[in-house]
Amino acid sequence: MIRAVKGTRDLLPPATAVWNHVEAAARELFRTYNYQEIRTPILEETQLFTRSVGEETDIVMKEMYSFVDRDGSSLTLRPECTASVIRAYIEHRMDQWPGLKKLYYIGPMFRRERPQKGRYRQFSQIGAECIGSESPLVDAEMIELSLEILARCGIEGARLLLNSVGCPACRPAFVAELRSRLAAVKHQLCADCQRRSETNPLRVLDSKLASEQAVIETLPRITDHLCAACREHYTQLQEQLRLRDIPFAENWRLVRGLDYYTRTTFEVTAPGLGAQNAVCGGGRYDGLVELLGGPSVKGIGFAVGTDRLVLALSPKTAAARVDLYIAWIGATYPAAVRLAQQLREKGLRVELPHIEQKLGRSLELAAKLGVRSAVIVGEEELASGQLTVRDLSTGAQKRVAEADLVQHVQAAVPG
Ligand code: AMP
Numbered sequence: 001m002i003r004a005v006k007g008t009r010d011l012l013p014p015a016t017a018v019w020n021h022v023e024a025a026a027r028e029l030f031r032t033y034n035y036q037e038i039r040t041p042i043l044e045e046t047q048l049f050t051r052s053v054g055e056e057t058d059i060v061m062k063e064m065y066s067f068v069d070r071d072g073s074s075l076t077l078r079p080e081c082t083a084s085v086i087r088a089y090i091e092h093r094m095d096q097w098p099g100l101k102k103l104y105y106i107g108p109m110f111r112r113e114r115p116q117k118g119r120y121r122q123f124s125q126i127g128a129e130c131i132g133s134e135s136p137l138v139d140a141e142m143i144e145l146s147l148e149i150l151a152r153c154g155i156e157g158a159r160l161l162l163n164s165v166g167c168p169a170c171r172p173a174f175v176a177e178l179r180s181r182l183a184a185v186k187h188q189l190c191a192d193c194q195r196r197s198e199t200n201p202l203r204v205l206d207s208k209l210a211s212e213q214a215v216i217e218t219l220p221r222i223t224d225h226l227c228a229a230c231r232e233h234y235t236q237l238q239e240q241l242r243l244r245d246i247p248f249a250e251n252w253r254l255v256r257g258l259d260y261y262t263r264t265t266f267e268v269t270a271p272g273l274g275a276q277n278a279v280c281g282g283g284r285y286d287g288l289v290e291l292l293g294g295p296s297v298k299g300i301g302f303a304v305g306t307d308r309l310v311l312a313l314s315p316k317t318a319a320a321r322v323d324l325y326i327a328w329i330g331a332t333y334p335a336a337v338r339l340a341q342q343l344r345e346k347g348l349r350v351e352l353p354h355i356e357q358k359l360g361r362s363l364e365l366a367a368k369l370g371v372r373s374a375v376i377v378g379e380e381e382l383a384s385g386q387l388t389v390r391d392l393s394t395g396a397q398k399r400v401a402e403a404d405l406v407q408h409v410q411a412a413v414p415g
Contacts, residue, residue, distance in 0.1 A: 005121070006115060006121065007112070007113070007115040007120050007121025007122065008120065008121055008122040009120060009122075015310070018310050018313065019306065019310060021153075022126075022153050022306060022309055022310060022313070023106055023126065023306070025149070025152045025153050026104075026106065026126045026149050026152075026153075026304075027104075027106075028152075029145070029148055029149055029152055030104045030128065030145075033102070033141070033145050034102055035102040035103060035104045035128055035145075036102065036103060036104070037103070037104055037105065037106075038085055038088060038103040038104070038105055039105065039107070040078075040081065040084040040085060040087070040088050040105065041078075041084070042077055042078055042107070042108065042110075043075050043076070043077065043078075044075070044076055044078055044083070044084055044087065045073065045074070045075060045076070046064070046066050046074035046075060046076040047074070048076075048083050048084070048087055048292070049064060049076055049078075049079060049080075049083055051291065051292065052082075052083040052086070052258075052259075052260050052288055052291060052292060053079070053080065053083060053258045053259060053260065054200070054258060054259025054260070056196075056199045056200040056203075056259070057200070057203075057258060057259055058203075059079050059080070059111060059258065062112065063079060063111040063112045063113055064076050064077075064079055064110075064111070064112070065077040065079075065110045065112060077110035078109055078110065079109055079110060079111045080109055080125070080258070080303065081105050081107070081109065081125060081127055081303065082127070082129060082258075082260075082285065082288070082301050082303075083288075083292070085103055085105065085129045085131075085301075086129075086131075086285075086288055086289055086292055086294070086299075087292060089101060089131055089289065089294065090289065090292055090293060090294035094131070095132075095294070095295050095297055099132070100130055100131065100132040100133055100138070101129070101130070101131040101132055102128070102129075102130050103128065103129050103130075103131070104126070104127065104128040104129075105125075105126075105127050105128075106124070106125070106126050106127075106306075107124060107125070108122050108123070108124050109122075109123055109124070109125055110122050111123075116275070116276065117273075117274055117275075117276065117311070118273050118274065118275075118276030118277075118305075118307065118308045118311055119276050120307060123305060123306070123307045124305075124306040124307060125303040125304060125305060125306060126149065126303070126304045126306055126309075127301060127302060127303035127304065128142065128145065128146075128301055128302060129299055129300075129301035130142055130299060130300055130301065131289070131297055131298075131299035132297055132298070132299065133298060133299075134233075134284075134286055134298040136233050136234075136236040136237040136240055136264075137236075137240055138300060139237050139240070139263075139264045139284060139300055140237055140240030140241055140243070140244060140246075142282065142300050142301070142302060143160065143241065143246065143266055143282075143302075144244050144246060145302075146266075146268060146280050146282060146302045146304060147160065147246065147268065149280075149304055150268065150270065150279065150280065150304065150309065153309060153313060154313055155270050155279070155309065155312055155313065156271075157270065157271045158268050158269070158270050158279070159249065159268065159269045159270075160241075160246065160247065160248040160249070160266060160267075160268055161248070161249055161250075161251040161254050161266060161267045161268070161269065162237075162238075162241075162248045162249070162250050162251065162254070162264070162265075162266050163222075163223065163250065163251055163252060163253075163254040163255070163264075163265045163266070164222070164223060164226060164230055164233070164234040164263050164264060164265070165202070165222055165255055165256075165261050165262065165263065165265050165283075166222055166225070166226050166227070166230050166262070166263065167227065167229070167230050167262045167263060167286065168262075168287065169227045169229070169230075170225060170226050170227035170230055171222070171262075173225065174220070174222050174225040175201055175202065177220055177225070178201045178202070178204075178219060178220055179197065179198070179201045181219055181220060182197035182201055182204060182219070183197065185215050185218075188211075188212070188215045189204070189207075189212055189215070190207075190209055190211075190212065193207055193209075193212060200259075202222075202255040203255065204216065204219075205219070205252075205253040205255050206253065206255060206256075216253070221252040222252065222255075223250070223252050230263055233263050233264070234263070234264070237264060248266075251267075254266070254267055256281060256283055260285040260287065260288045260291070261283040261284065261285060262283075262284050262285060262286040262287060263283075263284045263286065264283055264284040264300065265282070265283035265284075266281070266282050266283060266302070267280065267281045267282075268280040268281075268304075270308070270309075270312045271312070272311075272312050273308055273311060273312055276308060277308075278305070278308075279304060279305055279308045279309055279312060280302055280303065280304040280305070281302065281303060282300070282301055282302025282303065283300065283301075283302075284298070284299070284300040285298075285299055285300065285301070286298040286299070321349070321370055321371070321372055322349050322350070322351050322366075322369055322370060322371040322372065323343075323348045323349045323350065323371075323372055323373075323409060323412075323413050324343060324348060324349075324350050324351070324371065324372070324373055324374065324375060324409050325350075325351045325353075325362070325363075325365075325366035325369070325371040325373070325374040325375070325392075326339060326340055326350065326351070326352050326353070326374070326375055326377060327353070327357075327359055327362040327363060327366070327374050327375070327376050327377065328352075328353075328356070328377045329356065329359065329377070329378050329379065330356060330379070331379060332377045332378060332379060332381075332382055333356075335377055335382055336352060336377045337352070339375070339377065339405070340352040342406055343405075343406060343409065346406050346410060348406075348409060348410065348413065351366070351369060351371060353365070359376065359378075362374070363390065363392070366392055367392045371392055372391070372392060372393070372412065372413070373389055373390060373391050373392055373409070373412060374389070374390050374392055375387050375388070375389050375390075375400075375405065375409075376388040376389075376390065385401060385402050385403075386399045386400070386401055386402070387399070387400055387401075387402055387405055388400075389405070389408060389409070391412075
């Protein structure tokens with residue numbers, strides 16, 4: 001048997017209905033915030049990610065699905081979408097479009113991580129980017145939007161974690177200090193963190209290893225080393241969140257796994273997800289457009305992990321119900337076909353069996369499929385113009401005039 005590739009999953013019904021519901025709710029919310037959809041290719045040139053995400057990050061060092069194409073170029077299945085959106089922004093000269101560029105995307109990303117609950121090698125994100133402003137007001141609206149997606153989908157107990165990682169004016173001095181402090185405690189760190197303490201010291205703060213927590217607590221904190229402009233931005237963002245009644249917890253260790261972040265970084269956690277409890281991550285990337293060869297334009301974005309969002313929801317979701325089953329017998333099939341057409345036109349979910357069955361078998365099968373009611377289209381019923389409708393949960397039967405059937409079934413469907 002050929003199985004799905006490790007770390008990838010088939011999404012089957014009824015779970016796919018939950019996915020569609022979540023994505024539709026997100027699309028509707030984006031519309032109300034005046035965000036428009038962008039669809040970029042899943043394949044990109046490898047250097048797009050090595051340059052933007054950063055050579056020293058886990059994503060680029062260990063997790064990308066890259067391959068050499070037949071013409072010798074190196075391509076990568078996108079591990080995230082911000083870099084792709086910025087590439088498209090530059091390529092299509094979107095800086096010349098009026099106003100802020102408010103874009104959203106929905107789709108699969110690929111990272112070769114160690115699979116576990118809530119962590120997959122192909123996973124899906126619902127993300128947004130707002131390009132063209134450095135205002136903390138934009139950051140606050142972005143955070144509000146990300147939390148609203150989770151709330152609309154029914155996530156309870158979401159927690160917002162907030163940090164500022166500074167900018168090119170203040171971060172280098174801080175990183176230098178962190179590096180020298182790390183050098184002094186290096187022997188207490190794991191091999192990975194020993195390497196990071198030289199190549200990418202901020203990432204040491206991300207470590208979840210129990211044995212390293214005590215020493216990390218003694219390290220300097222970037223929020224104590226922000227320049228005046230970054231401090232002001234961070235203070236204003238917090239004021240803006242309070243204005244919107246958005247509670248948050250500051251977390252000085254929230255540096256996130258990608259190099260391009262500046263100033264604001266945030267993460268949202270949800271209960272019930274175990275170790276992989278981050279359902280959304282985001283941040284500001286004021287240098288990214290320039291880094292990729294575009295104009296000096298600043299932006300901020302976030303991505304919600306759809307797999308985790310659905311995981312956090314799933315106990316509450318019920319399978320979709322079929323509204324009507326049409327039981328036909330022999331010569332009445334043509335009438336059943338026409339009836340199904342009429343009912344489907346009205347938006348009803350109709351099951352028309354493709355083989356003839358004894359009435360008893362037919363109704364048994366309909367009940368198994370979770371159908372609400374069945375209509376019996378027999379020869380006698382057609383001749384009299386009175387169809388029999390049976391409620392499959394109570395067994396109650398009713399004669400309904402053919403002309404009234406659509407209305408009758410519609411009235412029985414809740415919502
Ligand atoms: P990131 O792009 O790393 O900032 O991640 C944003 C969000 O995507 C995270 O908060 C997760 O919800 C989700 N995510 C990231 N990596 C994975 C993965 N391997 N499997 C499932 N979801 C993921």
